[in-house]
Each structure stands twice: as structure tokens, then as C-alpha cells.
Amino acid sequence: MNINLAKGKKAYFASDFHLGVPSFEKSLERERKIVRWLDSISEDAQVVFLVGDLFDFWFEYNSVVPKGFTRFLGKLAELSDNGIQLVIFTGNHDLWMFGYLEKELNAIVVKDPIDITINNYSILIGHGDGLGPHDKGYKSLKKIFTNPFFQWCFHRLHPNLGIGLANYWSRKSRAQGHEKEQEFLGEEEWLWAYAKKKESQKHRDLYLFGHRHLPLDLKVGESSRYVNLGEWINNYTYGEFDGQNFNFKTFEA
Structure with a gap:
């Protein structure tokens, strides 16, 4: 994916909102904060990358999606209608996106890490789940979660049962x-x-992931960085690229 930023425009990056937990009230408070952030960047944003686990659970049935998140989804629709490109990565909590967000928000939905270039600045970007030398148990689970047959089986469950089971499992895993x-x-x-x-195989200026939940900005080789975007339950961190420099920031610090 190649992006050329117009003069005065920027690319923004955030990850791991986990809307839906730990309670309705706390999630709503966080959702309002996310909307304030999206409002704050709307004047100069050309593209917004949301790098997975936007929802603590998300599964799209043919005619049903999890209820809630109306302020967040409405704000994304407003940004899209105003010409801001949305790129949404699936995470391990919301990997079951099957076309709804593409249709409603005109978003690009990405399921695996990809190379992007913004004004000649190269970035390898993805949610981060199942990568690296660890997480072997999850890697096995992900093969099940992404298997079309098992997805078809889950589709057969009534949403009250399917979403209820998934929310219980998600909260237990988080604890x-x-x-x-x-x-x-x-x-x-x-x-x-x-x-x-990956840097030993091919140079990138930046390796950008979520999933880890811990905000990190570490050196990779002589001229590259690994940045983990953190999360919005405690840290409220995000990335900003102005065409020349990538800056790691905190919203309402």
C-alpha cells in the first residue's frame, strides 16, 4: 500500500480500544474519549489506521452485529464521509469481520501484517497476534478461529448464545x-x-504493532524502530506521521 500525504495532512495510528469491557459504563467512558480523539485529528487526518482489537469481541452474522458502540461507529462514518481513509486491522478479539465495516464505513479491512509506504517512509504494520517465537497456544487457536468450517459452525449458533459465550471467554482470558x-x-x-x-531480511523504517498493550518504542538495527501502540484502557497512546517524522503521543495525558 502506497500513500502520498497531501500538504498539511497526516496519518494516524491507534490500537486496542477493547470496547465492551470491563463494564458498560467504563466502556462508554472510553468510547467517548476515543471519539474526542477522532474529533481532535479530523482536521488534518488523511488516513487513520486502527490496528486491531477495536472491540473486545466482534462477530458479524449475516444480518446481526454486536449491539453498542454507536458513538464510535458513527464518528468513523463521519470521518469516512468527509474523505478520510480508514484502514482497519483485525485483532485476536475481533478477527471475525466479514464485510460490514467495508460496506458501512468504506473502510479497508486487513487481516494480516502488510508493508505500507507513506511518503517514502516504509512501515510493516499489523495487529501482532501470533507473530514471533512465542504464543504457540494462540497460534493453534487462531488456525481454528480462522477456519471457514468452524466459522460456519459458529454462525449456526443463535447470537445470544454465540456472543454470550465469546464475551465470557474474552473476559476470562483478560483476567x-x-x-x-x-x-x-x-x-x-x-x-x-x-x-x-524481519529487519535482517528487508529494511523498514518502522515496525508498528498493537496486541502487546505495553507502549514501546525500541531500536531495531541501526536505522529502524519497533513501536507498540499500547492500548486505550490505561495508556491512550497513538502514533502520528506528518510525512517526515513518526511521533508517539498520549491523548489527554
């Missing part, structure tokens, strides 16, 4: 993994290791 999300693992940071391996 078990919360402490590890806040701990910097040093050389064991698997997405950092993944970026180093």
Missing part, C-alpha cells in the same frame, strides 16, 4: 493475562524479536 501485559520482557519481547528478524 488471566492482565499482569503479564504490564511487564516489559526485555529480549523476550516477541514482537521486538519478530521485528529484528
